Amino acid sequence: MNSNKGIRNLFIYGGLFFFAVMAVLTYDTMQQLPHRAPEITDEVNAGKMVWHKYDCIGCHTILGNGSYFAPDLTKTAQRKPHEYLKNFLINPKIANPKATMPRLGITEEEAGKLVAFLDWISKVDTNGWPPKPILAAPAMVSTGELSAGQKIYQSLNCSECHTLNGIGGTMGPDLTHVGSRRDRVWLKGHFKDPQKYVPDSVMPLVIASDADIEQLTDYMLTLK
Amino acid sequence: MTIKYNSQKIAQNFYTFAVLLFLLQAVVGIIAAIQFIWPDFFILNFNTIRTIHINAMVVWLLAGMMGAAYYVVPEESETELWSEPLAKIQFYLTVVATLSVLLGYVWMGLDPQANKTVFGAGLLNEGREYIEAPRWADILIVASLLLFLLNCFMTVLKTRKWTGIQGTLLGGLVMLTVLYIPGMFYTRSMVADQYWWWWVLHLWVEGAWEVVAGALIAFMLMKLVGAERGVVEKWMYAEVCLVLFTGILGTGHHYYWIGTPPYWLWIGGVFSSLEPVPLLIMVWDALRTTRENRNIENRAGMYYITGHVIFTFVGAGIWGLIHTLPAVNKWTHGTQITTAHAHLAFYGAYVLLILSIIYTTLPAIRGIKVYNDSRAFKSFWLMTISMIFIALTITGAGIVQTIMERLMGLDYIAVKSGYNMWFWIFRAIFGAGFLIGTVVFVKDYFSLGKEQ
Numbered sequence: 001m002n003s004n005k006g007i008r009n010l011f012i013y014g015g016l017f018f019f020a021v022m023a024v025l026t027y028d029t030m031q032q033l034p035h036r037a038p039e040i041t042d043e044v045n046a047g048k049m050v051w052h053k054y055d056c057i058g059c060h061t062i063l064g065n066g067s068y069f070a071p072d073l074t075k076t077a078q079r080k081p082h083e084y085l086k087n088f089l090i091n092p093k094i095a096n097p098k099a100t101m102p103r104l105g106i107t108e109e110e111a112g113k114l115v116a117f118l119d120w121i122s123k124v125d126t127n128g129w130p131p132k133p134i135l136a137a138p139a140m141v142s143t144g145e146l147s148a149g150q151k152i153y154q155s156l157n158c159s160e161c162h163t164l165n166g167i168g169g170t171m172g173p174d175l176t177h178v179g180s181r182r183d184r185v186w187l188k189g190h191f192k193d194p195q196k197y198v199p200d201s202v203m204p205l206v207i208a209s210d211a212d213i214e215q216l217t218d219y220m221l222t223l224k
Numbered sequence: 225m226t227i228k229y230n231s232q233k234i235a236q237n238f239y240t241f242a243v244l245l246f247l248l249q250a251v252v253g254i255i256a257a258i259q260f261i262w263p264d265f266f267i268l269n270f271n272t273i274r275t276i277h278i279n280a281m282v283v284w285l286l287a288g289m290m291g292a293a294y295y296v297v298p299e300e301s302e303t304e305l306w307s308e309p310l311a312k313i314q315f316y317l318t319v320v321a322t323l324s325v326l327l328g329y330v331w332m333g334l335d336p337q338a339n340k341t342v343f344g345a346g347l348l349n350e351g352r353e354y355i356e357a358p359r360w361a362d363i364l365i366v367a368s369l370l371l372f373l374l375n376c377f378m379t380v381l382k383t384r385k386w387t388g389i390q391g392t393l394l395g396g397l398v399m400l401t402v403l404y405i406p407g408m409f410y411t412r413s414m415v416a417d418q419y420w421w422w423w424v425l426h427l428w429v430e431g432a433w434e435v436v437a438g439a440l441i442a443f444m445l446m447k448l449v450g451a452e453r454g455v456v457e458k459w460m461y462a463e464v465c466l467v468l469f470t471g472i473l474g475t476g477h478h479y480y481w482i483g484t485p486p487y488w489l490w491i492g493g494v495f496s497s498l499e500p501v502p503l504l505i506m507v508w509d510a511l512r513t514t515r516e517n518r519n520i521e522n523r524a525g526m527y528y529i530t531g532h533v534i535f536t537f538v539g540a541g542i543w544g545l546i547h548t549l550p551a552v553n554k555w556t557h558g559t560q561i562t563t564a565h566a567h568l569a570f571y572g573a574y575v576l577l578i579l580s581i582i583y584t585t586l587p588a589i590r591g592i593k594v595y596n597d598s599r600a601f602k603s604f605w606l607m608t609i610s611m612i613f614i615a616l617t618i619t620g621a622g623i624v625q626t627i628m629e630r631l632m633g634l635d636y637i638a639v640k641s642g643y644n645m646w647f648w649i650f651r652a653i654f655g656a657g658f659l660i661g662t663v664v665f666v667k668d669y670f671s672l673g674k675e676q
């Protein structure tokens with residue numbers, strides 16, 4: 001049994017050595033964290049507490065860790081309008097009739113804090129994660145040159161909420177055949193004031209010049 | 225087969241508790257699988273179901289380890305346990321703490337507002353995966369672990385037989401207890417929160433628990449095939465040594481994208497890639513030992529331990545290695561690939577470990593000479609084959625998700641409830657297969673040695 005003394009000591013002291021290295025790296029990491037993210041205000045912290053209170057991590061991932069049942073929320077605040085997110089959190093089904101996220105009883109105040117928290121996390125330096133989808137561009141322009149309306153559609157990030165030919169978000173309705181459902185007047189009016197056309201709509205109003213809205217509408221009408 | 229010291233019997237209390245929680249884990253696992261297909265399927269939302277699924281697992285694996293230690297320590301020390309009443313108290317403390325936490329989760333599931341924030345932490349649920357247990361329960365858990373360690377150490381001190389096996393076992397258990405503490409304080413930064421959270425989770429499963437497993441494997445090889453102590457202890461040290469040398473800094477594979485400095489890409493990549501090495505040594509050690517010593521009395525125990533070492537290597541080693549390098553992990557991080565690995569690794573490395581120790585020690589505890597092991601084999605194959613297919617279907621879903629969402633930029637929900645639907649359906653079917661295997665095992669556990 002004594003013949004194992006050498007390797008036993010290697011186990012004990014080697015293990016302690018690696019823990020010591022880990023401790024030093026941890027110290028250094030903790031020193032660097034504040035420089036890799038915006039300041040944590042009291043509101044952001046309050047949002048984090050609300051996050052824990054409702055066990056959001058039991059469905060979502062954040063920074064890529066958590067449960068894998070619902071979308072990752074690391075960059076959500078950069079991609080979706082904050083007003084929309086607040087409405088969604090308070091009552092997902094009103095914001096998005098197809099939503100399966102349950103109504104958890106989040107108050108308006110709590111929703112505001114959560115959005116502040118999500119906004120903070122979206123600005124953390126994550127070494128480039130999540131990466132830009134490298135195959136996305138080829139998939140979108142497979143039909144060739146983009147029309148003016150298509151470019152506006154892309155630059156206004158409409159695809160965050162709408163699907164076209166299978167690509168895009170599912171918050172709003174699929175727009176693949178919207179041109180056969182809606183006419184020019186409806187579309188233009190809806191862009192300028194969604195709630196007037198669809199009560200309780202959470203679609204953000206489109207902020208763009210009249211000319212751009214005209215071209216966007218032309219584009220919508222080609223989708224039949 | 226009989227036990228040498230009467231107090232070793234206390235192990236059975238812990239095993240029974242573990243086995244019942246295992247059944248609960250499998251049942252709620254099915255509910256979770258159905259919710260992937262049909263989100264409103266149950267009165268409790270997915271988050272509550274998943275919390276119960278993973279917490280039941282952590283607690284039953286820990287209960288299994290405690291039971292095992294109460295069996296091993298008296299035997300290695302060649303004396304009765306220091307205090308049997310203390311062990312009983314510690315057992316009931318564990319049961320009461322677990323059940324109250326469980327009730328709290330259900331309550332919160334029915335009424336999310338019940339999870340009030342008290343002293344900066346949730347009263348019923350801390351909202352951090354795997355360690356959701358609220359602060360008051362953390363304290364009870366640590367108290368229970370400390371009473372348990374006290375009992376073990378006082379037993380060792382009675383005879384001062386510091387064998388390699390029990391030294392390593394207790395070392396691993398102390399490490400496990402200490403590493404629970406980084407998960408017990410609040411941080412304002414979500415980045416720091418996840419940083420410390422991985423100290424608990426990663427350093428448990430790829431550190432402390434592996435050390436415990438190394439010691440238990442050595443003990444079982446001696447029991448099952450009469451292997452020579454000097455030799456198994458040497459290999460045990462080699463394994464646990466490499467586990468710590470690769471696994472501690474291997475924590476870096478969780479620090480690539482959470483807001484921590486970029487040097488972790490190198491440290492995590494290099495050290496975690498080496499983590500499968502000790503797992504391979506474990507396989508080699510177990511297979512060599514069992515081939516050299518062929519006088520096997522307990523075939524079921526032997527079967528499970530062989531399955532254990534092989535599936536540790538497959539689930540943790542191979543399924544871990546495929547996504548551990550930063551260049552791959554950048555695309556797979558946060559996808560179902562992780563889930564596939566988590567299932568196969570926990571099953572291989574820890575579920576089968578605890579089932580091996582149960583099959584190795586239970587016949588002695590119950591004083592049985594021979595028993596019908598056909599049910600043990602049946603449950604082994606039902607569970608193992610089901611788990612392989614569960615892991616394969618989730619891996620398939622993970623590949624589709626990585627390509628469509630991460631590479632092509634499709635929406636998460638479009639991929640999950642469209643393209644991946646068939647994977648969820650098959651996963652639920654294999655999940656049912658697993659549950660049947662679990663039921664066969666539970667039945668076998670309760671009837672072993674009690675028939676005829």
Ligand code: HEM
Pocket residue numbers: 064065066067353429430434477478496497499500540541543544545547548549553556557558562565566569570573
């Ligand atoms: C020894 C048993 C092991 C168990 C029980 C285990 C378990 C887990 C679990 C549960 C997770 C997911 C945590 C979450 O919910 O976010 C995970 C993540 C991970 N594991 Fe393991 N693991 C083991 C060994 C290994 C090994 C040996 C490697 C590397 C070779 C490895 C590589 C990884 C990686 C890279 C991730 C992170 C995936 C991501 O978030 O991108 N694991 N593991």
Ligand SMILES: [Fe+2]
Pocket residue numbers: 426430474475477478
């Ligand atoms: Fe890990």
